[in-house]
Amino acid sequence: MDLTIKTPRDFNFRRTVLSHGWYALLPFELDKKSWTLVRVLDGGQTEPVTVKLSSTHGAIKVSTSRRLGKKAAREIERDIRHILRLDDDLREFYQTVAANPEFAWVAHQGAGRLLRSPTVFEDLVKMLCTTNCSWALTEKMISGLVNELGRQSSDGRKSFPTAAAMAQKPEKFFRDRIRSGYRSPYLKELAQRVASGSLNVESWLTSGLAPDELIKEMKSVKGVGNYAAENLMKLIGRYDGLALDSWTRAQFARLRNHGRVASDKKISRFYARFNSWRGLVLWCDMTRDWLDPENIGK
DNA sequence: GCGTCCAGGTCTACC
DNA sequence: GGTAGACCTGGACGC
Numbered sequence: 378m379d380l381t382i383k384t385p386r387d388f389n390f391r392r393t394v395l396s397h398g399w400y401a402l403l404p405f406e407l408d409k410k411s412w413t414l415v416r417v418l419d420g421g422q423t424e425p426v427t428v429k430l431s432s433t434h435g436a437i438k439v440s441t442s443r444r445l446g447k448k449a450a451r452e453i454e455r456d457i458r459h460i461l462r463l464d465d466d467l468r469e470f471y472q473t474v475a476a477n478p479e480f481a482w483v484a485h486q487g488a489g490r491l492l493r494s495p496t497v498f499e500d501l502v503k504m505l506c507t508t509n510c511s512w513a514l515t516e517k518m519i520s521g522l523v524n525e526l527g528r529q530s531s532d533g534r535k536s537f538p539t540a541a542a543m544a545q546k547p548e549k550f551f552r553d554r555i556r557s558g559y560r561s562p563y564l565k566e567l568a569q570r571v572a573s574g575s576l577n578v579e580s581w582l583t584s585g586l587a588p589d590e591l592i593k594e595m596k597s598v599k600g601v602g603n604y605a606a607e608n609l610m611k612l613i614g615r616y617d618g619l620a621l622d623s624w625t626r627a628q629f630a631r632l633r634n635h636g637r638v639a640s641d642k643k644i645s646r647f648y649a650r651f652n653s654w655r656g657l658v659l660w661c662d663m664t665r666d667w668l669d670p671e672n673i674g675k
Numbered sequence: 676g677c678g679t680c681c682a683g684g685t686c687t688a689c690c
Numbered sequence: 691g692g693t694a695g696a697c698c699t700g701g702a703c704g705c
Contacts, residue, residue, distance in 0.1 A: 398683085509684040514699055558698025559685090602685045624683040680703085690693085 380439040382454055384463055387471060389487030390432035393461055395667050396491045397660070402503055402516060403523040404537050405492075418456050418495060419528055419536035426453060427530040430461075437461065442532040462490040465614060470654050474661075477650070483661045486668075491660070493612045497578040498571055499537045500612050501598065504605045505560055505567070514556070521555040543568035563600035570598075581613050588617050607656065616656040619645060628663045 384390070394400050394414050400407045404417035412431060419425040426449070427442035439457060458464055471484035483489060494500045506518040526542045527535030543564065551561035570576035576598070584591055588610065595606040607618030619625075621641055630638050633647065648655040648662075 507683055509682075509697085510699065511682045511701070513701070514682085517700085552698085556699060559696090560698075563685090596685095600685065604684060608683090620683095622683040623681095627683095677705090678703105679705105681701095682699100684697105686695105686697085688693100688695090690691105 378441045378444045380441065380450060380454065381433070382437045382439060382457060382463070384432075384436055384461075386435075387467060387484070387487045388461075388463065388490065390430075390437065390461075391668055392486055392488045393490040393492055396488070396664070398507075398512065398515075399492045399494065399503065402519045404527065404535060415534075416460065417527070417530045417534045417536040418453060419539075420449065420452050421539070423449065425528050425530040425534075425536040427532045427534050428453060428457065430457065437463075442530055442534075456495045459495055460493060462493070465490060470657060473651060473654050474658060480658060480662070482665070483658070488661045488665075489657055491611055491657075494537065496537075497581055497609075497613065498540055500609060501567065501578055501601070502537075502543075502564065504609055505563060505598075505600045506557065508560070508600065508602070508605060518555050518557050518560075521557075525550075525554055540568045540571035544572040560600055563598070567598055567600075581609075584613075588615055591615070592618070611656055611660070616654050616658075618656050619648065619659050620656060625659070625663055629659075632663065 391412065394407060399405060400414060406415040407413070408415065414430045415427065416430070417425050417427050424443070426445065429440040431438050437457065439453070441453065445453060467489055470489055474480040474483040494503065502522070503515075503519060507515045522538055522543070523535045526538035526546070529535055546565070548561050548565045551557045551564050555561070555564075557564055567576075571578060581591060581595070586594065592606045592610065595601050595609055601609075604620055604622045607620035610616070610618050611620065621644060626638070626641075626644070629644050630636055633639070634643075644659070648659045651658040
């Protein structure tokens with residue numbers, strides 16, 4: 378079954394998909410030859426659905442693994458709009474960067490929409506699994522969670538596990554099967570808090586809390602520190618924090634500081650002119666070369 | 676084959 | 691409030 382979702386004029390499918398590493402973590406898959414983003418979506422009520430997303434003129438073409446009713450189709454569209462940030466209003470952001478010639482490319486190319494998961498819970502778990510380890514280990518942990526605890530779609534692919542599914546497993550499972558090491562009790566505790574309703578991470582999307590207060594709440598989750606919290610803030614649409622980590626520091630040194638290590642204060646000063654958009658400008662700046670020039674704009 | 680280092684950090688105890 | 695040291699894993703590297 379095919380669906381079509383119209384996209385905003387400033388939307389760039391490839392820039393959005395490659396905005397950061399999430400496209401490579403299950404249940405996302407990217408076929409770069411056909412430029413198709415595959416994703417398993419689980420509404421919880423019925424069998425999960427695999428969707429294949431590709432870009433057509435001014436729209437996203439969606440191919441689903443099975444036929445859907447009207448309600449299910451609406452839910453799938455809602456999830457895809459959320460994942461691709463189709464309803465994010467970036468006009469102010471693009472006006473801001475366009476005023477700086479060096480950063481005008483961000484607006485021209487439609488960069489700045491950061492791919493995210495259908496739920497904050499999934500983004501949070503993935504963020505925890507990026508801390509203090511190689512990317513290869515992050516992929517291994519996330520693949521383990523999906524393959525061990527995800528629900529099967531009609532095409533055999535698996536969805537991301539629910540908090541309830543994770544909460545049922547003992548800490549030993551996370552250590553022995555997921556290989557998440559010291560993060561194991563953190564993952565277990567997070568899943569239990571979310572599954573029991575004592576922590577509502579989805580409410581962060583619409584929270585009226587000031588940035589500092591929201592960061593504080595995020596850091597109440599064990600294993601979430603500055604890096605993870607500030608990155609999560611970006612995924613819910615707040616870009617005050619720079620989310621500096623070893624990679625962004627090294628990249629800033631290479632691209633902006635003649636290969637020399639720069640202090641966090643210096644990095645902060647460099648992007649301060651972008652005010653509440655500074656975190657997003659930094660990320661676009663650091664990842665400008667992630668898309669081959671010949672593929673830009675398609 | 677073995678030891679060491681380190682990667683897209685965070686927590687805790689201690690000062 | 692600032693800062694060592696510990697924490698898991700797995701790949702790269704040197705010997």
